[in-house]
Amino acid sequence: MTHQAAPRDQAAPSNALQTGIVQLRDVTEAIKVRIRNPAKLRNLELFLLIVAWVIAGSAMVLVQLGALQTVDLFPLQLAAGLGVLTLALHVALRVVAREADAIILPVATALNGLGIAMIYRIDIADGVTGWDAASMRQIAWTGVALIIAIVAIIVVRNHRVLARFRYLAMAIAFLLLILPLMPGIGRTINGATVWIGIGPFSFQPGELAKIALAIFFAGYLMTARDSLSVVGRKVLGVRFPRLRDLGPILVVWAMCMLVLVFQRDLGTSVLYFGLFLVMIYVATGRRSWMVIGVGLVALGGVAAYLSLGYVQRRIDAWIHAFDQSVYEAQGGSFQIVQGVFGMGQGGLLGTGLGLGRPDITPYANSDYIIPSLGEELGLAGIFAILGLYLILVSRGIRIGFQGPDDFTKLLGVGLAFVIGLQVFIVVGGVTRLIPLTGLTTPFLAAGGSSLLANWLIVALLLRLSDSVRGRGIV
């Protein structure tokens, strides 16, 4: 806090009545400061939001100039509509969460705008228009996601209520996870059974499940952290927890293995387990949980490699990406190699928006949007995008760090980490640091469920940061 009411006290006379008056004045002083500060935060947010609009808008114009050589106003008008919705979210924050973090909304807006511009660029290259175009659907989904985020921030006034619904959150997460396996609505796309389809719409319920899981883990670990911190015997210099406390981590591990086997989705499974591992580490502060977790991942990984064909193919395509036989094989490394060469083509400053050929990589607008952006914006652009993610995640972890109670701390760290881990898995996959898995890039990739989930995370983080009273930016 910036207010320094204290020096005035030095002049305070010892008369009790007058001291009372001085204290009253100090109190009113404090109130004045408290009203002025949040407005400062919101004004900063508005300024950053305008810069984010400029980035998103100019990306779209550059795409049109590069690929069409003209400026088509219609997509720009749609994007402006989304800008109005982000402004509505900003206004909602002014009313119901005045002390919320000022950075998160503009950064998410910039990322989402860059994503839409890139998806639009791929649509131009593929020659699709109207509702067939992924960019149209992406704009519509962004609108829906923003409206839901606004509703969430207005309805959820106190996120601590969510702690009471932790077992409901667990049930919802479980339901969302098994929905794609239900006959009739479950859909298998590219081998992974993570979709549900209702009419023309398809949805990935696992994306929403990660929020429900974060709420459940935070609520559960809030009550269980004491018993989970108790140490048992010491093995090789590391104090391990008691054997009977291993139940929860084994249950989560089993859940992730079931996702791996039945939904055939490596990325989601790693994401959920990583989320639990980090939250249990934050809750207990015991490194032994990390040792146990990494051990379980290694065990599961080896078992999956030996028994599941698609995991084996993924690992082969990762290690032997440039082998001619792997490159030409069905489900081989064609996509990885195309992406890597695309990024190489981009070089330091990129080919320029609308001027490269990112569309020849399969799924250039969803799984492979990072190489598409890397080709047209170059290393400088990709690092800027990763920097935006870094800022977003660090704000979330900062909110968790400053949280006044255990639930806020755990939920803040969990939600921020899930974005960070997802970016790591995707970017690590397309750059051949780790095996490629089919996760979406938060805010950038084409896909409604991912947008919905990530804007909900933004709404929750904003709500959390509002409860960390007056601790934003001074």
Place this chain on the structure above:
Amino acid sequence: MSELTLIVIRIGFLAVLWLFIFIVLYSLRSDLFGPKLTPLQRVAVQSARSRESGATPTAPSESADAPTTVTERASASNASARSGDATRIVITSGPRSGLELDLPQTGLTIGRSSGSGLQIKDDYTSNQHAKIVRWRDQWVVQDLGSTNGTFVEGARISESTPVRVGSAVRIGTTTFELRR
């Protein structure tokens, strides 16, 4: 459109992207490096620091100095760190280490009960454990008949004891101090 204009626009876009990041980082600077101090405040912080490092060994003997009246002590603390300046409480060790709260001018109750201003939930804390109140122009900690006691600078207190900015107050496994 000429080749050159396109290149300029392209690089301009990347520049705007990075500008955005640097604006964000600039507005986060107080979060990264702490709030900006006026020159006067900086001098005050530095002198308080040097005093703290010099005064620490003598502090316990001073608090054990029984005949000192509170008024004398108040004038003594006028010369050193004035506790009346404190506006925050920072928990320095214990399960909720790192937590900061505003210290209201009306004082703060500490205990296990949910009505406490600072709620400490452990086995060593009584329901109504202690109270921090403002007396004249300094902060005073009072033990409210707790089972396991309240410690100021390592010594268990039996009566209202003035606390200075930066001196450690321990309740159960939690230690906190007043800050400006």
